[in-house]
Amino acid sequence: MEQTVSMTAPARRARVRSRATRPGTGSRAVRAALVLGVVVVLGMWWLTVPAGFAATPANALTSVGELSGMVGGFLVCVQVLLIARVPWFENAVGLDRLVSWHRSLGASVLFLIIVHVLFLVFGGELADKNPPWDEFISILQSYPDMLTALVGTIAFLVVGLSSARLIRTKLSYEVWYWLHVTTYVSIFLTFLHQLSGGAHFVAQPINRVIWIALYLGTAAAVLTWRFILPTLDAWRGRMRVAAVVPESDGVNSVWLTGPRVQELGVRAGNFLLFRFLAWGHLGTAHPYSVSAVPADGYLRITVGEIGDHSRRLPALKPGSLVFAEGPFGRFTADRASRPHVVLIAGGAGIGPIRALAEELVRRGAQPVVLYRARSPRHLALLGELQAMPGVTVVPLVGRRSELGYDPLDVEPLRHLIPDLHNWEAFICGPEGMGERAEASLRALRMPKRFIHREELSMS
Known part of the structure; x- marks a missing residue:
């Protein structure tokens, strides 16, 4: 079905009451706290590292391996805390940004874990003149709690790889969810070897106390705000x-x-x-x-x-x-700060878009809904939207192969709403559709801060 609707902005200026969504002091405070934590870990390492930590290539590799393990252990706790529903974090930053930080840290943690293992093996190889595999076996046999640490490390790597986009799309939500639940077990398994075999903890009581407090505090936060309180609230x-x-x-x-x-x-x-x-x-x-x-x-x-x-x-x-x-979620009407708002929906994304349209009308706006669907029989809730006073609904129906173009490309959007650079957008739908719509809006000179995408995830 070819779409030939042409539209300009509504003449009446909407009275949208909102606030800006730029990072505030709370976000900067959380960032500062995380940086301070890394500095503390670096200090723990520096104050207890041997004098000849870089005297030979073997010593240098081993020292870097130990440091990467400590920083990785700290960032694992940070990752968990970011999505532990800690009220101070959520109020300061917002859940959507915390989830984004959690995901970004995942790659860093995986990198540090791999560096930790490889550098310790290579450092030992140079020092003991052993082949890498023999040195790896020697480390497993020579230090306490290494087998449990190996199991935990493998589990970490599996969880990290399962979050890669290519693999994630092939996993059901249930499989992905339960894989991530094993992260808590992995943290416990790898924690033991840090205290029993870690060079910076075995004979360093201050470091041990700090590390135990970090992990116990993280566990208490998860139990309190991710499990106990939500369970009580859910029951009530x-x-x-x-x-x-x-x-x-x-x-x-x-x-x-x-x-x-x-x-x-x-x-x-x-x-x-x-x-x-x-x-x-x-x-x-x-x-x-x-x-x-x-x-x-x-x-x-x-x-x-x-x-x-x-x-x-x-x-x-x-x-x-x-x-x-x-x-x-922060995919809410109070984020709107421009008088003209376009809502772009696809698939089940029409649900939150429908609710947003109703709320925006209540606030005095006249939103335009661009509704992407494969066929007319996929236009859920269309009648409700069309019955809302002040809402303009533009169905964009048809497969790209049938239409010969994507209705959410730059030129079709420019044809529908010529002055889109002066509008604000809310997008909810399949990931590919959302990315396409956002790219087109950016190409039409809509600033990124006025483009809002839905995020339906806690991890």
Whole structure:
């Protein structure tokens, strides 16, 4: 279906009340705390390193291996703390940026772990005149807790590789989730050898106390804010499935109700982690965006069938118990700081976009919704959007192979809204669609700070 709609900005200036989204003092304070932590680790290493730590190539390699292990051990704790739901971190930085930092640190941690192992092996090889494999076996046999450390290191590497985009796309959410749960076990397994065999800890009581306090503090934060408090909140705010409604091919809405649903503090664009107490759903909690904010004791999520968990949602029975953790996310209307807003949706991304459109209208805006779909039968919630006063909906229907172009490329978007550089955009949909839309908006000179993408993840 060829799209021939042409549009300019609405004449009326929307009264959008918002705040800027640039990093503030809280974000800088967290960064400063992380840098200070690395400096402390470097100090622990420097104050206890032997005088001849770089006297020979073997000593230099071994020293670098020990340092990379200490910094890597510290950054592992930082990675866990960033997504441990620690209130100070979330209030200072925001969950979406914490998740981004967590992912970015992952590559650094993997690199440091690999450097730690290789440099210790190569340093020992030069010192003992052993082949690398023999030196590796010698290290395993000579130092305490090395076998458990090896198991933990292998588990770390598997988890890290599972987060690579190429591999992640081939894994179900359930497999990826449980792989990441093993990270806690891996941390415990690798922690033991640091104290029992680490040159900077064995005879250094101050370093040992600092390191034990770091790991115990991290464990306490995870237990408190990632497990105990969320479990208590989920029990108090437990809900039940009211109905499951098909919206289009492969997209279903789940209506939920509960006595405290109004107290969740859910805003348009938020997502929650839902755990349904039903067969096929008990193993994991999944992030789903809200497509209708709580009202009259009900809220709604709209979900595309893209995995085992989401494909089982239509089989949920009314009355099934639901635990929800959240809300999360900053994909909310109060981020809008320009008078003209375009909302770009695809697939199940129409859920949060629909809620955002309603909220923006309530704030005085006249949003334009560009709705990307493969065919008319995939246009879920289209009728609701078209019935909203003040919302302009432009369906962009058809496969690229059929249309001969991508409706979210630069020229089609320029044709739809000629002055897009003066607008603000919210994008939610499949990753490829989102990247394409963002690239086109940037090419049309829309500043990056006015382009908002949904993030439905805790790790």
